[in-house]
Amino acid sequence: MIVSSMLNLGIDLGALEHNYRQLRGLCEPQVKILAVVKADAYGHGLLPVARHLARAGADYLGVGSLDEGLTLRQAGLTLPILLLLGILPQEAERTVAADLEVALFRRDVAEALAAAARSQMKKAKVHLKVDTGMGRLGLLPGEVPEFLAGLKEYRELEVVGLISHLAVADLEDKTYTLRQLQDFTDLLAAARGQGWALPLSHISNSAALWEFKEAHLGLVRPGLMLYGSPPAPDRPPPVELKPVMSLTTQVLQLKHLPPGSSISYGCTYTTPAGCDLAVLPVGYCNGYNRLLSNRGAALIQGQRAPIRGRVCMNLTMVEVTGIPGVKEGDRVTLLGQDGDDRLSADELAAWADTISYEVYCLLGAANLRRYQGK
Ligand SMILES: *Cc1c(COP(=O)(O)O)cnc(C)c1O
Numbered sequence: 001m002i003v004s005s006m007l008n009l010g011i012d013l014g015a016l017e018h019n020y021r022q023l024r025g026l027c028e029p030q031v032k033i034l035a036v037v038k039a040d041a042y043g044h045g046l047l048p049v050a051r052h053l054a055r056a057g058a059d060y061l062g063v064g065s066l067d068e069g070l071t072l073r074q075a076g077l078t079l080p081i082l083l084l085l086g087i088l089p090q091e092a093e094r095t096v097a098a099d100l101e102v103a104l105f106r107r108d109v110a111e112a113l114a115a116a117a118r119s120q121m122k123k124a125k126v127h128l129k130v131d132t133g134m135g136r137l138g139l140l141p142g143e144v145p146e147f148l149a150g151l152k153e154y155r156e157l158e159v160v161g162l163i164s165h166l167a168v169a170d171l172e173d174k175t176y177t178l179r180q181l182q183d184f185t186d187l188l189a190a191a192r193g194q195g196w197a198l199p200l201s202h203i204s205n206s207a208a209l210w211e212f213k214e215a216h217l218g219l220v221r222p223g224l225m226l227y228g229s230p231p232a233p234d235r236p237p238p239v240e241l242k243p244v245m246s247l248t249t250q251v252l253q254l255k256h257l258p259p260g261s262s263i264s265y266g267c268t269y270t271t272p273a274g275c276d277l278a279v280l281p282v283g284y285c286n287g288y289n290r291l292l293s294n295r296g297a298a299l300i301q302g303q304r305a306p307i308r309g310r311v312c313m314n315l316t317m318v319e320v321t322g323i324p325g326v327k328e329g330d331r332v333t334l335l336g337q338d339g340d341d342r343l344s345a346d347e348l349a350a351w352a353d354t355i356s357y358e359v360y361c362l363l364g365a366a367n368l369r370r371y372q373g374k
Helices: 013-026 038-042 046-056 066-074 089-097 107-120 141-151 175-193 206-211 345-351 356-366
Strands: 008-012 032-036 060-063 081-083 101-104 124-129 157-163 245-250 253-257 275-280 297-300 303-306 316-319 331-338 341-343 369-372
Touching: 008 013, 013 032, 013 046, 013 206, 013 369, 032 046, 038 046, 038 356, 046 060, 046 066, 060 066, 066 081, 066 089, 089 107, 089 124, 101 107, 107 124, 107 141, 107 157, 124 141, 141 157, 141 175, 157 175, 245 356, 275 331, 297 316, 297 341, 303 316, 331 345, 345 356
Parallel strands: 008 369, 032 060, 060 081, 081 101, 101 124, 124 157
Antiparallel strands: 008 245, 245 331, 253 275, 275 316, 297 303, 297 331, 331 341
16 A cells, blocks of 8 residues: 555545445345445455444445455454355364355365364354356356255255356346346255255345346345446446545646647657646556556546546646646545546546446555545
């Protein structure tokens, strides 16, 4: 992380709570919400985000690694926590000791968890992960009956449910998603026919949460929408989401360049006319993507100042010609609202050929976060 008093990465916990309540309102009251806080809460900060969502009423938390789960437990969070990536066999003892639940898809992990649970005189909760078309983690549907049958010998394991992940729930065409959902519910019915209770099975990410009520089942797993971004940037969700993360800085130097001046490494931009240029103390070391070079913009006094030349490690230049009265020290918004205009994570992502998720992860990992609304 780079600490710079010239940059302000703001995290608005009030907005986070607002988004949680909006999502709560989209679900039937009995549907549980597992707030996905993996990857350091999408760059928003694992502990403050998890604490705030727990206080707001989240039923479950979902993290990536055992380490994230342990961090939450050590901080005193008592909610059920699901390790979405599963664990390695050698992590079973610590997993069981901390009462963490595991996405399960490996036989050796099942065995290690059962052994750990036995020695600690506990039960280990597992969610059997099925690959219904994501082509990522999980057993193929055809492998599930045999795997489940193999779990019968581990009486220390409590199989909470089947879980799966949707590959294209954000697309308007629902054919693939409906097929995934059908395969999942078929599998669930078959397993229940074999005597498995599977009380809490789940498949819905943010996109399915608002467009696939039939996929909610007993629990939904939103991530992105909690942080205030729509899963499909071209189709706004039916509820108002408030962006949680913002990034502001200030004008470090203001200068006037004559026509024909080059800007930044590689001289990729030459001023066609006189140019008022603001030098900003932000660069790719701050997670401000180099692909924003000559494409992105910042907001100064609510107006767009286009990036000129390449984004450097610590510095970026924007043109402020025509924006009246800009001074050194003036506030600059790189992500967020200024006046009537707003730079969304989706807009930055489009400029940098990526998605809002990555914008959040990169900015959050690189900069000191400052929290509001605790
Ligand atoms: C990241 C993740 C989610 C959340 O996805 P969003 O698109 O951010 O809502 C849900 N489930 C699993 C398994 C995930 O890995």
